[in-house]
Amino acid sequence: MKLIGTNLLKPGEKLASAVYSASGKVIVNEGIVITETYIDKFKKLSIYNIYVDDDNYDDIELVEAISIKTRAQAYQAFRQVYDLFHKGKSFDEYAIVDAVKQVVDEIISKGTTSISTLSSMVIDNYLAGHSVNVCILSILIGNNMNYNFNQLLDLGVGALIHDIARREESKESIDHIQKGFEVIKRYRGISLHSSKVIYEHHENCDGSGYPRGIEGGSISQFSKIVSIVDFYDTLTLGSDGKPQMLPHEAFEVILAESDKRFDAETVERFRNAIAIYPNGCVVKLSNGQKGVVVTQNKGVPHRPVVRIVEGKEIRKDVNLITNLTIFIEKVDVE
Template sequence: MIKRISTEDLKPGMFVSSFDLSWFKHPFVSTRLGVVRDQGLINELKKLGISHVEIDTDLCTADEARPSPEIRPGKAARERLQPCPSEGDPERSARFARKLFDHAMTATRSLMDSVRAGKPVRTEEFQPLVARLVDAVNHNENVLHIILSLKSFDDYTYTHSLNLAALGVLLGKSMNLEQADLERLGLAGILHDVGKCLVPREVIVKPGPLTEEEFNLVKAHPALAHGYLSRQNDIPGEVLRAVLEHHERLDGSGYPRGLADGAIHPYSSIISVVDVYDALTSDRVYRPRMSPHAALRLLFNQRGQTFPEAMVDTFIKRLGVYPSFSVVQLRNGCYAVVTRQTPGRPLFPEVMVFCDREHRPLVKRRLDTWRLCGELARKEYEIERPVEPGELPPPMLMGIA
């Protein structure tokens, strides 16, 4: 039996099934905290300003020191993610990004396993993750770029969902969306491809061209995901729309319903833009990835046709002509990785030089290309061209963002 009580009346041994506070404002993986084992947790809830909680009286235990094994909360329920560090601490930012990435991979694998087994999706497990992504886009965007750079070294199946959550939040913030919208976009990014778990794996990972029948199976994954997730009552309708419509296109050429223009939800359009960008810049079984610059150019060529023009323009402006962690070659022949955008100067980002024209390693040094090329007229430090990953993959420079 669920009963709502004051936090003042909460005692060790009671089973907290829920409390009313936005996931962005609390550090727990779930609002279902389980059995309260000590006064410390109660004090923390009070410190967060939580005045009431819901308890499950059937799961409360009389023995406060030893909650029964079958109702003892799992480790994930008490797991905490630290607050996002400041932008001025690059080493801590890198460590935080790696930890957040590892947490996301664990949660996403659990998500996919649950769907394959026909179990309900525990959306509360993703709430702290999404909250930290929103926090990063508000206070330390370098964390997002570091996370995105890690996708080359882990399984695309899982990193793609995290990347879409990060990029969706980034684009949503650039469009001046509210906090709640950013949280829903992050969740939509995590959930958008769960329908692929319901399609035969040999079709999803097939390295060659798909037959018409196989392509139809793949095209069913948005509807399969929507049908599966709709059976739960804790997933916002806008998120379900994004899951269903992320392959719809402005000109009606998409699937599964062939929607066009105004019939497509804005969340769906945001997820579709970042979905294409991340797919193009990732290695797939049937083709190598392309550079971020080339992927943005392809999106630019489709603006106003398959994707909303203003949305694509905003996305390109936010990422920059040469996105962070992409490789470029300077006019002097040296290769560098982009480390930071220069506000208002999209052609002149900050870079880190790491090898010469013969690919021989150099002592890494940071360059402000705008200051060198603009103020000091050192044209040899201008960016000559973007470099495709197949020619020279980006180095792992996690500490220099």
């Protein structure tokens, strides 16, 4: 399979991986032949990338960070608690804790370290989608840092509810931090380590953040992780049939802020946890050749292994770690 931008899809291609709704149900089956109607549907559903069949790349593995079922459960738990929170009602905080436990369990047992941040689950609620993404990626980074189960759980819970007080329609402001922290700290099932993430996720290491403008040394490690992931996810979640930024573009923005807005060591951990050119991604190399990313090199996300297909037969896998003069110039080329 290979991954191509919805904008470049052509009728006649075959869908290589099913598309799921936010409740975890299949909405478009694997194997269907893509028509103009499907392309429109994908665009309406804000699906920016699609896996299609391609014999040259049938060995490429699609690596989702966690199963659709677990992702959907976390999503539903967030929505349920979010609604009650904004109605001023009390909620069962263990719904959140249990959902995150499941995510942690899966990430630990799969041993996944380097993943694509794309998912084949379609979100129907921006904030819920964002919160779940931030939760999963934060746990992956924590796992790369060898956190134990309880640390991963605290980190994941904080990440999932970091924007719990944010109103869907409004821009982020100081209110969502204060209100979120005030309410959540009353819940005994949520640790102070988790609720601190709500309070600190907009603080920056150089002191330019809010609400307190504190510096790196005073910001908790959990908050440092969540603030990077939060920013990354905000940069990549798009609208109108296009991602706002591609993963590698968002990654560049984060790198540029390393040792300024973001803690340099945590940026390194982030680098180890993500695949900015996901498996299957179509790329153009600096030597003019076109290829498809087949595997990742851990810790060097900008230098994966790329398969070159010239004509029908000739194949060559180029490992960009050992071919240092070649680099990826463009993504999704046609």
